[in-house]
Amino acid sequence: MATLAGKLPFRPGGAAVALWPAWIIVLCAYLGTMVWTVAVSLTPSKLVPVMQFAGTHQYERLFKTARWMTSVENMLVFGALFIAASMVLGTLMAIALDRKIAAEGVVRTIWLYPYSLSFIVTGVVWQWMMNPSLGIQKSVNAMGWENFRFDWVTDPDRALYAVVLAAVWQSAGLVMALMLAGLRGIDEDLWKAIRVDGIPVWRGYVSIILPVLRPVMVTAVVLLGIAVVKSYDLVVAMTNGGPGMATDVPAKFIMDFLFVRANVGFASGAATVMLVAVAAAIAPWIYAVYLRKR
Amino acid sequence: MKDFPHASEGAAIGIDGLGIRFGHHDVISDLSLDILPGEFLVLLGPSGCGKSTLLNAVAGLIDVHAGTISISGRDVTRAEPKDRGIGMVFQSYALYPRMSVAQNMGFGLRVGGMAKAEIAERVQRTAKFLQLESLLGRRPADLSGGQRQRVAIGRALVRDAEVFLFDEPLSNLDAQLRADLRVEIKRLHQSLGSTMLYVTHDQVEAMTLADRIVVMKGGEIQQIGAPAEIYGRPANLFVAGFLGTPKMNFLEGDVAAESGRRMFRAEGLRLDVTGMLLDNPDFAGPATLGLRPEDLSPAGPGEEAPLAGEVTLTEPLGPETIVWAALGAGQVSLRMGAENFPAPGDRLHIRPDLARASLFDRATGRRL
Numbered sequence A: 001m002a003t004l005a006g007k008l009p010f011r012p013g014g015a016a017v018a019l020w021p022a023w024i025i026v027l028c029a030y031l032g033t034m035v036w037t038v039a040v041s042l043t044p045s046k047l048v049p050v051m052q053f054a055g056t057h058q059y060e061r062l063f064k065t066a067r068w069m070t071s072v073e074n075m076l077v078f079g080a081l082f083i084a085a086s087m088v089l090g091t092l093m094a095i096a097l098d099r100k101i102a103a104e105g106v107v108r109t110i111w112l113y114p115y116s117l118s119f120i121v122t123g124v125v126w127q128w129m130m131n132p133s134l135g136i137q138k139s140v141n142a143m144g145w146e147n148f149r150f151d152w153v154t155d156p157d158r159a160l161y162a163v164v165l166a167a168v169w170q171s172a173g174l175v176m177a178l179m180l181a182g183l184r185g186i187d188e189d190l191w192k193a194i195r196v197d198g199i200p201v202w203r204g205y206v207s208i209i210l211p212v213l214r215p216v217m218v219t220a221v222v223l224l225g226i227a228v229v230k231s232y233d234l235v236v237a238m239t240n241g242g243p244g245m246a247t248d249v250p251a252k253f254i255m256d257f258l259f260v261r262a263n264v265g266f267a268s269g270a271a272t273v274m275l276v277a278v279a280a281a282i283a284p285w286i287y288a289v290y291l292r293k294r
Numbered sequence B: 001m002k003d004f005p006h007a008s009e010g011a012a013i014g015i016d017g018l019g020i021r022f023g024h025h026d027v028i029s030d031l032s033l034d035i036l037p038g039e040f041l042v043l044l045g046p047s048g049c050g051k052s053t054l055l056n057a058v059a060g061l062i063d064v065h066a067g068t069i070s071i072s073g074r075d076v077t078r079a080e081p082k083d084r085g086i087g088m089v090f091q092s093y094a095l096y097p098r099m100s101v102a103q104n105m106g107f108g109l110r111v112g113g114m115a116k117a118e119i120a121e122r123v124q125r126t127a128k129f130l131q132l133e134s135l136l137g138r139r140p141a142d143l144s145g146g147q148r149q150r151v152a153i154g155r156a157l158v159r160d161a162e163v164f165l166f167d168e169p170l171s172n173l174d175a176q177l178r179a180d181l182r183v184e185i186k187r188l189h190q191s192l193g194s195t196m197l198y199v200t201h202d203q204v205e206a207m208t209l210a211d212r213i214v215v216m217k218g219g220e221i222q223q224i225g226a227p228a229e230i231y232g233r234p235a236n237l238f239v240a241g242f243l244g245t246p247k248m249n250f251l252e253g254d255v256a257a258e259s260g261r262r263m264f265r266a267e268g269l270r271l272d273v274t275g276m277l278l279d280n281p282d283f284a285g286p287a288t289l290g291l292r293p294e295d296l297s298p299a300g301p302g303e304e305a306p307l308a309g310e311v312t313l314t315e316p317l318g319p320e321t322i323v324w325a326a327l328g329a330g331q332v333s334l335r336m337g338a339e340n341f342p343a344p345g346d347r348l349h350i351r352p353d354l355a356r357a358s359l360f361d362r363a364t365g366r367r368l
């Protein structure tokens, strides 16, 4: 042990000291604010926090609020479609590059480029493109197809899908980059074995290669899932939650009640529900990927 | 190991005028080789000499730009790997990581549309043959290196292949396991009787396994022959130096006729090599005399000893000892017994066994 410690480039004690600032930030900024939010959610606070116990009053109110239930439902639909579409599209693109079907340099840049934009920019761009009086619909109409309609953002039944479309455009490139890195790491001999065994390429991907990349896929899904829970900027930029409540999401709901409607206790209750839901959803994954041996 | 129940006869492989090119770089050009049915042929050579490339071409994993490959008399130059009746085993095992041992062996058959019962039976038989029965439910990650390689062999075996291709299958294993598996592969060949093409850069593997060895260098075949022939009568200086540890001793000098006798002359050395059987008996000129360490022995008292020098180093290996001595014409090694070997600094008189020596033309490197 003594010789091992002697070989390390730093003393173990020094490393612990160096990590202190990080620990302070984690404890105060993350855990502290979490605890504070949960505490406030148990009070009748309105504009300013008042420390007075009110039990589960805010939670009872929350689940009777139609707008909250709609926003949760929207988030689930949005999340399911967004994650599924981004994963499928990103994986297919990665495979296309891996198979050298597409010219890598160009395609990789084009597909990864959207990810470097902020959701606000994406939202504004797509809002313009999908705005019936400005964007795609207008151009196609002008080219002579008078009956062409592409008015998803203004249609309450379709607006959510418009947001999904923009979000997928933004994030599929990330999945592609992650999956491509994974595919590049696959042992060449594995592909040779697959060919000698007479297994078709698509079957090789589905049954052998993609299962190997499961940790990469889990990482991608977690990253996309975090984007779903945080989905606020894209919605605000594209539809501002409308038309009506068609694209409202919990994050926007919480922000509204925090800063616009001045109802801190109520918003904290909603935030706490989100926290618990996310923790419950991610815990099994964290367990599977990081904690379980092998 | 018992005889494998569904073994198929080995197939002949014919390689004719083969050319393989990566971009503008010819890795193999105009290579021809005939492999007999049921033969164990080892491709031996230094890294980058094109062994794997040749094996992959036989497997159909890379495109050939010239020449033909036939298996069992059928031209398979353009055939898909699965249609060539081959099984292949890789250095990295290349097992399907997320599948159990049984699935690893059966998946190819399942995709090929074979009935479930038949697959199960084949997998069972193969597992029994390779003593993998207790491991059928495990994942590759839960196996040792040796077990993984046995599974990889099993995956080739269930396919009922007529030809087995091995690409350095033992290189990732430690020395002990390597020796064990080497014996297993030899038994496998004996009980299957299939044709085996085996790539290695380990000369012990090549010597112990092969019916014939093909020594390659720079994409070209240097010599083809039985292990004893390759070792005893190397065709050129490269082959002579590549096989054997310690290396063959080379003494540089020239060959000249002197009053009807053929003499090899080097610094401080005159050897009568008239008795050596040469392909080119009339040769005269610069030459290299090659002597294996076991073909040099210390001369007893009174015996004639044309070589003399001083011992510089001894390496006791257990069953034998390697003794290094400095002669006027260079450094040589001798293989001696475990006991009674000289100490560094001793003067040593050495007697070469010229009947087993090799002479090479120094200009071309070819055996005389």
Ligand SMILES: Nc1ncnc2c1ncn2[C@@H]1O[C@H](COP(=O)(O)OP(=O)(O)OP(=O)(O)O)[C@@H](O)[C@H]1O
Residues within 6 Å of the ligand: B022, B027, B045, B046, B047, B048, B049, B050, B051, B052, B053, B054, B201
């Ligand atoms: N895909 C490829 N593209 C370009 N050059 C290649 C490719 N594969 C192999 N080569 C070249 O072909 C030559 C022979 O390679 P090969 O893999 O057959 O060597 P090898 O004898 O198997 O060596 P090793 O013992 O290291 O496995 C090398 O010079 C290598 O650089």
Ligand SMILES: [Mg+2]
Residues within 6 Å of the ligand: B051, B052, B053, B167
């Ligand atoms: Mg190789």
